[in-house]
Amino acid sequence: MNALILDTMWFLNSTARRLRLNPALLTHRPPEPARLESLLRQYDPGLKVSDGWFVANGTRVCWVEVTEGVAAKAGIPADRRGAVIASNGNKHAARFVLNALASRIGGALYPPEIQDDYVDVQVNLGPKRGVLDCEEVAGLVRAVLGERTVRHDHELGMCSFEGGPGSVVKASYSWPTSDLMDPEDHVIDLELDAKDLAGHPGLELLYRTAVSLATALNATVTSYDMPVTRLEDIIPTQDRLSA
Known part of the structure; x- marks a missing residue:
């Protein structure tokens, strides 16, 4: 009672x-x-x-x-x-x-x-920078993630860089295609999907890729619209309740 x-x-x-x-x-x-x-x-x-x-x-x-x-x-x-x-x-x-x-x-x-079952990190290129050549971006991505096939969709303002079997980090490049779009949407997006993310080896690879791209392009790195300055900023909480 x-x-x-x-x-x-x-x-x-x-x-x-x-x-x-x-x-x-x-x-x-x-x-x-x-x-x-x-x-x-x-x-x-x-x-x-x-x-x-x-x-x-x-x-x-x-x-x-x-x-x-x-x-x-x-x-x-x-x-x-x-x-x-x-x-x-x-x-x-x-x-x-x-x-x-x-x-x-x-x-x-x-x-x-x-709780999200993915990690999404953006390398922010800024509104004042002109659109980059997709192959140039692909070269920077390949330097860390290995061979990637470029899929172009310029009408949507996007190129994706697809990895082969066993590739865990997704990568794409997008830019505003009109003045009606948010000029901040000029980013290289890196994503990792997995159920158990906290100890996933792909997290460090994703972080290294983001830092490498940001250094090469004089860009900033964010996740959930917040600055990323260390690997720990993108590691999901390991404290998880039972569903």
Whole structure:
């Protein structure tokens, strides 16, 4: 009976209510507010604060301390003592922010199905640079990833570099084809898909490729719209809840 009452009265606790209604990153200790704010400012330099929430590119983010009682009301694991909660009418946007934070501060994504099973890294060439020759980019990609076949789709503003059997890192180059497109969409995209990414050997290869391309082209590297300066920035959290 007590358990039933506890389960039906969660809405009276504001923290439990937020955790029940929004996706979150669950941590074993309360998040450090300054660290969270610093990371969110990397994601959105125009970060705002409103009613106790950070607002980053339209997604509301807050951190909370979690007691054992709150964990029970919220239906989350009892050993969690902190959470970063993301709220956005667009569930994909909230998921995007939480996956970005998870790679950098750890913790378990909740519900567990919001954890991405891929790593996506962009080498950002910038809006002022002219379109590069696809074969030039292919040569830089081959220098690290080995032989690649170039597939051109210039009408869409894209070239993909396909590897042979056993190739794990996907690579493509895209650029804006009209003034209506975002000029920031001038990137070399590197992607790795796998179920168990945390210890995947392809992660280091992907990172080395991104650094090599960025060095050769005087470009920057990002993942989830946040700067990548070390391999650890792209390693998915190993703290994962059972589905």
